[in-house]
Amino acid sequence: MLDIKFIRENLDKVRAAIKNKNSNANLDHALTLDDQRRKLIIESEAIRSRRNEITADLQKEKKEDLIEESKKLKEMLGMKETELKEIEAQWLVAMQEIPNIPLPDVPVGADETENQVLKKWGEPTEFKFEPKDHLQLGEALDIIDMTRAVKISGARFGFKKGGAAMLDAALMQFAFKALTDPQIIQQIAGSVGVSPKPFIPVLPPVMIKPDVYTRTGRLSPQDEDEKYKMAKDELYLIGSAEHTLVAMHMDESINEKDIPLRYVGFSTCFRREAGSYGKDTKGMLRVHQFDKVEMESFTSAANSLAEHKFLVAVQEYLMQQLELPYQVVINSTGDMGKPNARQVDIETWLPGQKKYRETHSADYMTDYQARRLNIRIKRADGSSEYAHTNDATGIAMSRIPIAIMENNQMEDGSIRVPKVLIPFIGSDVIKKQ
Numbered sequence: 142m143l144d145i146k147f148i149r150e151n152l153d154k155v156r157a158a159i160k161n162k163n164s165n166a167n168l169d170h171a172l173t174l175d176d177q178r179r180k181l182i183i184e185s186e187a188i189r190s191r192r193n194e195i196t197a198d199l200q201k202e203k204k205e206d207l208i209e210e211s212k213k214l215k216e217m218l219g220m221k222e223t224e225l226k227e228i229e230a231q232w233l234v235a236m237q238e239i240p241n242i243p244l245p246d247v248p249v250g251a252d253e254t255e256n257q258v259l260k261k262w263g264e265p266t267e268f269k270f271e272p273k274d275h276l277q278l279g280e281a282l283d284i285i286d287m288t289r290a291v292k293i294s295g296a297r298f299g300f301k302k303g304g305a306a307m308l309d310a311a312l313m314q315f316a317f318k319a320l321t322d323p324q325i326i327q328q329i330a331g332s333v334g335v336s337p338k339p340f341i342p343v344l345p346p347v348m349i350k351p352d353v354y355t356r357t358g359r360l361s362p363q364d365e366d367e368k369y370k371m372a373k374d375e376l377y378l379i380g381s382a383e384h385t386l387v388a389m390h391m392d393e394s395i396n397e398k399d400i401p402l403r404y405v406g407f408s409t410c411f412r413r414e415a416g417s418y419g420k421d422t423k424g425m426l427r428v429h430q431f432d433k434v435e436m437e438s439f440t441s442a443a444n445s446l447a448e449h450k451f452l453v454a455v456q457e458y459l460m461q462q463l464e465l466p467y468q469v470v471i472n473s474t475g476d477m478g479k480p481n482a483r484q485v486d487i488e489t490w491l492p493g494q495k496k497y498r499e500t501h502s503a504d505y506m507t508d509y510q511a512r513r514l515n516i517r518i519k520r521a522d523g524s525s526e527y528a529h530t531n532d533a534t535g536i537a538m539s540r541i542p543i544a545i546m547e548n549n550q551m552e553d554g555s556i557r558v559p560k561v562l563i564p565f566i567g568s569d570v571i572k573k574q
Contacts, residue, residue, distance in 0.1 A: 142236050142358075142513045145175055154242055161249050161474035162240045165363065171235035178232050181225040188218045238361065240479040241509040244446075247483055250473025256486070257473070262457065263466030265490045266548045273550060274493025275543040276424035279305060281554050282573045285425065296422070297414060297429045301542075304556070304571030308545065309432060309538045311558075311565035313407055316434040316459060316535045317342050320405045329458050335444060335451045340405040340436065345385040347408050348376040353388050356513045358480035358506075369411045369429075382406035382435035383532040387510055394519040395439055395528060401448060402439040405535060407432065425539055426498070434535030441518055442508065445529030446483075449505035452533035453485050456501045459536065462561045465544050466490040468497050480509045487534075489544040500540040503533035546571075 148155050149172070159166050195211045198204070248257050266272075279285025284305035290298040301309060319325050320340040327337035351370075354360035354377050360368060369378040379385055386406050395402055410433050421427035436455065440448045453469065460467050472484040483505040488497035508527035511517070517525040549557040555572040563569050 142509060143239055143241065144512065145236070148172075148239070151242075155239065158240050158242045158474075161243065162477060162479065163251070163475050164238070164240045164479065166238040166240065167235060168239060171232065171239060174228060174232035174235055177228050178225065181221055181228060185218060185221045185225060188214050188221060192218065237355065237358075237513065241482045241507060243474050243477065243481075244483045244505075246471070247477070248471065248473045251475040252473070253476040255473040256470045256476055259469045259471055259485070261466075261468045262461060263464070263490075265466055266492050268492070268550075268552075270552045272492040272547065273554070274424065274491075275426075275546045277493075278546050278550055278554060278556065279425075282556070282571065284571065287424070294429075297427065299425050299428060301425075303574060304566075305542065307566050308542050308558075308562070308571065311562040312536045312538060312541060313432070313434055314565045315462075315562055317405060317407070319459065319462070320436070320455065320535065325458070326455075329454050330451060333447055333451045333454050335447050336401050338401055338403060340403040343382075343386060343389075343404045343406040345379075345382050345389070345406045345408055347379050347385070347411075348374075349379055349385055349388070351375060351377060353391065354384060356391065356510075357384055357387055358478075358510050358513060359384055361479070367413050369413060378411035379408065380412050381410050381433060381532075382408040383437055383504075386435065386437035387530055387532065388514060390439065390516045390528075391514045392516075394517045394525060397441070397518055397520045400440055400518060400528075401444065404437045406435050406437065408435070424543070426543060428539055431537065431539035433537045433539070436531075436533045436535050438531040439511075439516065439518075439528045440531070442526060442529050445507065445531065446505065448529075449483060449485075449503060449531050452531055453487075453503045456487055456503060456533060456535070460487060460489070460501075463541070463545065463559045465541075465548055467500070478504060480504070480506050482507045482509070489540070490548065491544060492547045492550075493543075498540070500537060500544065501534040504531065506530045506532070 155168060159168060192211055192214045195207050199207055248255060284303045286300040290300050321342055323339050326339045330337040386404050409430060411430055414427055436452055438448050467487050467489045470486050470488060472486055477484045481504045485503045486499045487501035489500040491498050508529050510530045511528040516528045518528050519525045546556050551557060555570050558566055558569050558571060
């Protein structure tokens with residue numbers, strides 16, 4: 142959530158962000174509610190002040206007229222506070238709809254077609270034979286079974302077996318090992334000039350309360366159809382470990398000496414994919430349930446943009462270790478999340494589709510999430526500021542295994558295991574058992 146003072150001092154910037162992010166936020170309504178809220182606060186304080194004066198006078202001498210006035214003021218204060226509570230609730234909803242302000246280098250665009258490529262690494266894989274897509278490979282090796290999953294769970298679910306299951310487990314271990322290794326993190330951090338502090342591994346809850354989800358900025362009336370809700374329990378299944386990791390320090394102050402505070406979480410993720418009807422209907426690219434390694438970071442305002450670039454550098458390190466060709470893109474305003482001030486995606490080459498597809502996102506939030514979640518950094522001098530948050534994909538098990546299978550396929554249909562994963566899998570090739 143943006144600071145109301147910032148909004149009032151930067152109306153043109155806020156209106157531009159609402160327009161460029163294709164948001165339905167009603168800024169004028171939020172400002173009107175804020176005017177009403179401020180007026181009620183002033184009126185309530187005036188009544189409360191007068192009651193305090195009367196209370197002081199009554200302690201000296203009991204007077205019927207003052208007693209009667211105090212009773213009337215009490216009733217008025219009660220009505221004002223009730224009205225204020227209602228207005229503040231409406232104001233908070235309106236404020237939460239206003240998106241974060243994109244950074245100056247974010248391209249203005251309607252959607253993903255106007256994202257800009259920042260760099261490329263590696264070349265699209267070429268074969269001396271006609272390459273297959275991951276579903277053809279997986280079914281031939283009997284390591285992916287969509288047919289039985291559809292029978293049991295419905296569309297966009299799948300079984301991963303044998304080598305595919307081992308590949309997912311290996312990727313999780315590889316990512317956790319790299320992100321908790323002081324030497325590796327020091328090497329990456331040195332390239333962007335941030336603290337070399339390693340990540341803390343976490344297995345977070347995969348269920349979240351609706352009010353907490355809303356405070357993360359990842360749940361709103363516009364996107365609730367994308368989420369799985371357990372109505373009986375009043376809980377949502379998370380779409381990413383970010384959602385519970387960022388809320389871990391809700392209503393807390395983090396000591397300045399502990400930042401940057403970096404977590405790497407592993408969780409199952411659940412997404413309805415309600416807006417993707419007809420897209421990627423075959424295979425495991427776009428499914429309702431998948432596992433993912435996610436990075437979450439809490440920093441000060443001074444270091445948060447550098448931290449964002451550090452997380453992108455971590456993503457690139459992991460991709461280069463896996464020897465997968467990719468491109469880094471900066472997302473346009475129309476292809477960013479509401480809380481994001483800047484978003485960078487990594488798109489990996491998929492030979493089965495003969496194009497780059499998004500496999501990673503890195504989201505720079507400034508203090509937008511922390512303000513909603515009331516997460517502060519407590520300085521040594523006793524002062525405090527809202528924390529800045531960043532989150533980024535480590536490894537998405539829905540997509541990176543696809544990239545590995547398709548880029549590392551051999552003519553006989555077997556799959557070469559990336560060198561860094563061989564110790565975790567115990568074999569250099571995935572083949573039919």
